[in-house]
Amino acid sequence: MLRRHHSVLARLIAPFAPYLIAIGALLPTSATVIAQEPSHPLQPSPQLFLIQHYDADIDLTQASQRRIRGRVKMAVTFALGQSDAVVRFHAKGIDVDSVAWRGIRVEYSTTNNTAATADFAAHVGDVSPSLIPDTLTVWYSGTMTHEGGTLPWGGVHFEGGILYALGVGFTAPYVSTTRHWLPCYDHPSMKATFRARFTMAAGNDVASNGLRTYDTIIGNRRIVEWSMTEPSATYLLTFAHGPYAKVVVPWTTPIEIYALRNTDTIAAKRSFSLVPRMADVLTEHFGPYPFSKIGYCATTRGAMEHQTMVSYPVGLMRGNDTVNTVAAHELAHQWFGDLVTPVDFRHAWLTESFATFSECLWLEKLSDTTRYFFSVKSKADEYITTIAKSEGVFGLVDFPRTGGSSNYPQTIYQKGAVVLAMARTIAGDEAFFAALQSYLNEHRLGTATTDDFVEHLTSALGERTQNFVEQWITGKGWPILSDRKST
Template sequence: MAPLSRAAGEPNPIDVLSYHARLQLLSPRQWMEGSVEITMTPIQMLSTFFLDLVALQVDSVVCRDHALRYRVLSPRLWIEAESSLAPGDTLRFTVFYRGAPGNDGFGGFFYLDEFLFTVGQGIYSTPPSMTRYWLPCHDEPADKAYWSVEIIAPRSVSALSNGKLLKKTEQDAVAVWHWREACPMSTYLMAITAGHLVHFKDQVVSRDGDAIALNFYARSEHESMAKSDWRRTGEMLLLFEKKFGPYPFDSYGMVEVPMRGAMEHQTLTSFSTYLITGNGEYENIVAHELGHQWWGDWVTPADWRDIWLNEGFASYCEALWQEHLHGTQGLQTTMAHFAAEYFLEADRLGAFSLYDPTYLWGATVYEKGAWILHMLRFLLGDFSFFNALQTYANRFGGKNATTSDFARVVSEIYGKDLDWFFQQWVYQPDIPEWRAAWQCETSAPRTYELQLTIEQRQRHGILLTAPLEVEIRLRNRALR
């Protein structure tokens, strides 16, 4: 058979509509056997396309309506139809595969500490979509699809995935857990977890009057600490509904896994064992991951160049939570910390643009991204700023968005073109440098004349437009 492939970098013009997987987890062997039924449609005329798949063996590709040939050239599974497919045609086929799924050290598929779990993003991989390590898929954030899965696992463990548990059946030593997510999602947000877990619940009534189930899963020895650390999740959800609009999904869950950090899988956040302390030390991360359900999961970047639309927004959720708890002082303290973290990174790595960043997982994307929103809030005022966020969520919810899309929404709400703002703060790496001098003279008894000079001096000669707040501190008060 001639190689089924095209030139590297050539587009893969397909739109996957749904995945239905059946996965048998064989943890003693760190092995998986599975199948996935994929329904897709072409975006343009084609006969050859590919799925992303890393280092797993494909046994067959079966289609009832078309003759398909396939060839595995990792990290891709190439498929060729006997006749061309046109836009609007629907192709449904099943891939049968097996092997020992891998990871990049942060994202992918893991067997650790008697746990099996997946993490959808890999910080050591380009691109960072990691579902390709355990599922044949079109592993691009712009291709959202429906997801359901049957997980076959030992009866002694809980097997979890996104969305709602439709049913659980038991036979002999195994159980089959059937999960389905009602809203389309990007593949990097799919997740499975299996392990010895206890399940505890909460519920919150949304602003629309709907009951939203909160499902939490933790190791039995960590249950009390997890209950303490996650107890304010419902309060956070109601705060974010007030700021961003209705919670977009039917339920929300968190599951303890032995990973580093946390990951915002749609409706089921994976949360590190090492972040569960019982004293709320990492409560901001709880807020961050919940915020992703709006920013990243419901509204998803079209590609990884717009990662700040995920992480900058979720980081600002941390600041909003601190403002909720501690008022203006909590907000200012958080933003000052974010600024310090960003300048440390800029000193270490050099300044680079927020759009299409040199490094995706650092303070430029997270903390500077949060500052972009904070500056827009200052520019627009609270009412218009949160109106812009809600409009953005309504317009692009369940879809993909770009920085340009967000900029258009904000400009629309502001009533003026904000291209200048996004060009200098998002698309360019420049950092403003200010010098201030002041002189105060007594012009009359108890009357003072203050002369303040603020000068912007940029290393590269590009002046940035920026409104400034000036605070004058007197003996017993401050003026702004």
């Protein structure tokens, strides 16, 4: 189990216990051999440090130039004492100006800064294990960029008067793209709490994760602070800066919509009017909503399930589509992806298959089971007739990322949703949703792998589990049935 209130050491070591046991069996001490490499997007690597919290001051007064000037303080603990320790972080396209440990400037080195992962290592000297964090401070500045490529997504964009960040890239080899605006250990295996104060030109607002804890205007500047007490993967951190107005939709947990204030507030009210019902439906299936706020902010690209603040396409917001399966998909991610995060991006189906399947659950509740089965079938048809041809045929776990595929191929959305619908039919509602909830409860606020999910699926599918997983989750393709009438 991995819970927020476990000891620091348990939180640090738990996701890597199998690796540490393997290493420990081979060598007399593990401290000298782990933490040599940063985590790879497709392979977590145990680190001796744990960043528990990010506290950032970010100047966005030159937003239209995508300029940023910032300082981030990372609260860091160590599991073991060591000499010449390093704290690793990532920063891409922004300049690291200086680094301090416990308030004293320290050296830092870079590896592959312009290549795949953009790693930095701060050399913090001798450290001892402690439950009380020390502070690593990074000052940085520059012009924020995005992942590039033909369909840029991850990173920072300035479009339509909005400056905003999307947390993952479709083609970036490093996948997690928060490093384009915030120096951080940008890997889903290390979740942390987050607080940030944004300074901007008055007349704008910033939407971000958690709750607004401070808001003031001094002269022609506005300062807004956001604070999130639930740990988050770094790819789920975000900000969006623009001429927003907040639309509040009442529910048990506040629902805040950030719409462009001169044009979109009425359309936003209508487009999100059924989100309370959506939240009721997902709560019924998955358990209580896990965070302190539901948020959507208008961006030009999206949608993206940032924790408590979904980036949502402004064009859709204007569409007056009250069924809004996109809003339902992103809301479902707050459980699948945000509350429980894949430990690395090989397991991205643990987010996308479930969010896409949730679109069908929403349509079922809104209409009936016929509409549910129709939506599942249309996803199966789309997968077989279109997606498998353009992306290639592969399993849901550790899929290829090039050719017709990407970091987020449609296969893990549409085929994945159908596979979950099949598991539901085989198991029956009671056992299936109980398995989903026990998976979420065991790994809440932490990380998980496909094996972790399968462990819970076993309680629903029993002895059929292994066959089901091999055929539909790790296996690829689909069966072709033929039928011939005997004469």
